[in-house]
């Protein structure tokens with residue numbers, strides 16, 4: 001297995017600027033990058049906190065996955081992302097074990113990453129992301 005740690009924690013927010021300011025004030029987080037991903041229906045912002053990252057996600061519409069999450073659960077923790085060397089290999093390993101996946105194949109994530117998601121039903125209730133950062 002080649003999972004090397006937690007790459008980031010994803011947080012669903014309604015207002016990216018307000019969340020950036022809050023995380024800066026509370027935890028000294030610094031805004032690293034910001035990107036609009038039309039195909040995934042989100043605006044993402046990456047914050048650096050020490051050696052780790054927090055990813056803020058604002059939905060671009062109510063019918064997007066994060067929009068539906070916000071409507072039903074409200075702002076807050078959305079997913080945990082595990083850093084891996086090879087997303088496709090980890091997907092094959094998990095699929096081989098019969099694990100329920102959201103993505104059968106890797107796809108483009110925010111900030112130049114390759115990602116795939118594992119269904120919360122398979123993880124005890126937490127949406128898990130596998131992420132490779134070149």
Ligand code: CO
Pocket residue numbers: 008009010055079081129
């Ligand atoms: Co993420």
